[in-house]
Amino acid sequence: MQLPFFYEPSVTASGTQFILSENTSRHCAQVLRMREGDKIQLVNGYGLIATVVLEVVNKKNTVVSVWETTQQAPPAKQVHIAVSLLKNPGRFEWFLEKAAEIGVHTITPLICDRTEKHQFRKDRLENILISAMLQSRQAYRAQLADLVQFNSFINQPGSENKFIAHCESSAKKLLYGFCPLKENALMLIGPEGDFSPAEIDAALNAGFQPVSLGETRLRTETAAMYSAVLLSL
Numbered sequence: 217m218q219l220p221f222f223y224e225p226s227v228t229a230s231g232t233q234f235i236l237s238e239n240t241s242r243h244c245a246q247v248l249r250m251r252e253g254d255k256i257q258l259v260n261g262y263g264l265i266a267t268v269v270l271e272v273v274n275k276k277n278t279v280v281s282v283w284e285t286t287q288q289a290p291p292a293k294q295v296h297i298a299v300s301l302l303k304n305p306g307r308f309e310w311f312l313e314k315a316a317e318i319g320v321h322t323i324t325p326l327i328c329d330r331t332e333k334h335q336f337r338k339d340r341l342e343n344i345l346i347s348a349m350l351q352s353r354q355a356y357r358a359q360l361a362d363l364v365q366f367n368s369f370i371n372q373p374g375s376e377n378k379f380i381a382h383c384e385s386s387a388k389k390l391l392y393g394f395c396p397l398k399e400n401a402l403m404l405i406g407p408e409g410d411f412s413p414a415e416i417d418a419a420l421n422a423g424f425q426p427v428s429l430g431e432t433r434l435r436t437e438t439a440a441m442y443s444a445v446l447l448s449l
């Protein structure tokens with residue numbers, strides 16, 4: 217049976233004691249009804265997984281001792297999805313959750329020419345990523361970048377495979393044809409109204425390869441998720 221799995225960024229090396237966060241303490245004491253001597257697992261979001269023993273159970277400050285730790289190697293490649301904010305924030309949150317579950321390394325929210333809303337609550341979105349990491353029992357937490365303007369983002373340095381998916385009727389290869397990739401990959405996904413022609417030209421000039429995601433026109437969050445799955449193969 218798998219041990220309960222919690223996020224504790226301050227988890228330390230074997231043989232040490234520390235106090236769990238109030239949220240984790242409450243869950244252990246009041247939800248799981250755990251007792252002294254029970255074990256749980258903690259993850260710091262950067263590859264460290266610690267099995268700890270509950271020494272003092274309290275709903276506000278449970279004390280644990282670290283029994284053993286393992287450091288997982290990072291994924292062989294990193295997938296980065298840069299996607300426009302959406303008019304419906306719930307759809308953007310859905311994408312974040314699912315992308316984190318499949319192991320996407322970084323999500324960058326973009327403001328594009330046709331982005332309709334700029335609502336961005338990073339604290340709420342960070343909590344969604346943490347919950348997704350715990351649900352999928354991963355050692356690494358997906359990184360959420362700060363909100364950035366499209367033109368500023370595409371000119372940042374980077375050596376990974378860079379793609380832009382857009383709906384213009386110009387020459388494009390299917391993204392599927394590039395996969396699986398062994399190297400890091402970055403995908404640009406536009407808003408509901410697609411990238412503007414000026415944005416597409418700017419991305420191509422910055423070294424992004426134009427790709428198609430298929431014959432059907434996809435919602436932004438669907439396109440972002442489909443790209444994340446293919447690039448993660």
